[in-house]
Amino acid sequence: MKVKKKTLLLLVPLEFGFNKVFANNAEMDGFDVYEIAGDIFGNFKYSSTFQKLTNTFRKIFLKDKDYKKKIKRQYYIDKLHNKFENSPSKTFDFALIIRPDLWDKDIVNVITDLAKRSVCYQWDGLMRYPLFLDYIKYFDDVYVFDRSDLSCHPKLKFSTNFWFNYLDRTIKPVAPNNRVLYVGTFQKNRVVEMQLFFSFLRKSQIDYDAFLYFDNKEDAKSYKDCRTFNILTHRLNYEEMVKLERDYSIILDFQNTLHSGLSFRHFEGLALERKIITNNKSVRNYDFYHANNTFILDEFNWNEIVEFIQLPFVKSNSNIEKKYSFSNWIRYVLDIKPYQEMG
Template sequence: MKSPTLLFSAPDIAGLHLLIEHNLRHHGFNVINLAEYRLNTGYPSPAKHFYAKWRKVVHRDKATAKRLKGQVLQQKIAAQIQKAGGLDYALFISAEQYSSDLIRFIRQNSRHGAVNYQFDGLHRFPNIFPLMGEFDRFYVFDAQDRKQYPNVLPTTNFYFDYNLNRQPAVTTDCYFIGIHDPSRAAMINALADYLTQQGLRTDIYIIWKKKERQARAVYSNPRIRLMKQPISFVENLKKARQSAILLDFVSDAHQGLSYRAFEALGYRKKLITTNAEIKKYDFYHPNNIFVWDGENFNGLAEFTASPLHELPPEIYEKYSFGNWIKYILDIEPHQKITLPET
């Protein structure tokens, strides 16, 4: 039986699109990685490049550059679709970087249409709004977005499930990595201080692109390590799987659950999070997830010392990438993924 061909694209964030491609191939898809072609695509000609720059500077128009690059990209993708013998599915993750013309072309050439998953709050990337009608289905992970825009569909993030049998040894107690965000900096520092006082081994990284001296005025705990650039998603997953507890600090930008929550679930880790919305999900268990209010540490020492509670197998399956991709593409059988009511 011929493997289905899926065209997919995701933002080039620390190699995320390559990790997703690997997991798609693990689940039997022949993959055309649109992101890889986009990164190596220029303008139709030097004159068109100059025109796009002129439009951007004089008229603050970024759409022209997107459209012109999309024309070149479309030619490349058309050749890949023909080489693959046709296209079965098209999946975009945060498609605002593409023109409507390119999305429409891909959708028309896909046997099962095209879908988009917006893995950040909709209001953070307003350029996606004019494109929402170009997709057969449009998914969001934030229940607030689902409530505000009734035509979108619910889903969550997921955990990568292609190498679950290769569980590395645990070498640290608590792990976190994240970009500096003023809304959560004080909480990160306070929790790091508490965990250090409890004698726990911490592996905490903050991506800070300014001078280190400025950072230490915010992150005074010397065990918080500062980085200029993020590590790759592959390295991040390796560190997560080597830790007993994952730390998660919700951003003011959305209330949806981060990848960290699902990594903790899939890799059988404990989770300390400031996102109280997690209590509304079917995988929440107080032995596995500690919801911290950012101030009170009561009960945290007991939580870190207690054993992990094993959940029903169908819960782990539900939030795996394997089920997620079948749900998103409407391939049976799959478990439906929903969001809690707000």
């Protein structure tokens, strides 16, 4: 007897093509995925001049401030129904939204109402994006990647990031070469530290490549003559970045000072058997941490990096790798047993 697939409504930021890698891995894991591209909603528009005048009349003369909310909600519902008109059911088993604070609350509410169980995940710090707290009420379960954020609300649960194990089929490790790679987006609060560190690598004759993407072209002009890193003319999507990582032995990770959660770099290193150099001290608290594999930067120990590079990589056991895979992560956050708890 054929087992019916669980249906999954999926809303993930388009940035770096994350929406596609989430959908691809979820499909590999047996879900019937209905991916919602965030841009399908567009800006709300009245369906007619009459509808707009009706709203004005009701607001002024009837003191009805909810009419626009109702038609706006119906607008989003219609958009979703048009998107998934071939769906076998109007109710989905799960809704999973990453960074719900990026979207209108009405959009989020409509999506969660269409699912039997709704879950969201915040992969950035709440100190950086506190608006996220206003969205908690729409979900059955709410996960954050920074343990220190758990105190912000009693409903919050912890989960780490993970590695996308569907990529395993096409991306294979290469021979170690002691080269260091950094790929990131320009952020003013960490660029000075980066430049100092890149200069140190160069003086220490450690081979490295650093690529930085600038959202603001004016900022990029200020660094056009910079010799410590290369300016990317376009964003690499996630798959491109992971493919690039396989050509290096060491991945460099600079923590955003507004959170202590682990970036995806740590889990890519785990999967690809690559060393990590990071300034995120919280990595010591994870069960996959090994001093041979992860070097934790501080202001006094840079001279120890050369010795670290020469250490042999210590492979984690397969159970640890499975624990931090997307396949385990999605079962964990959706509470589909069996799974290993993340973190």
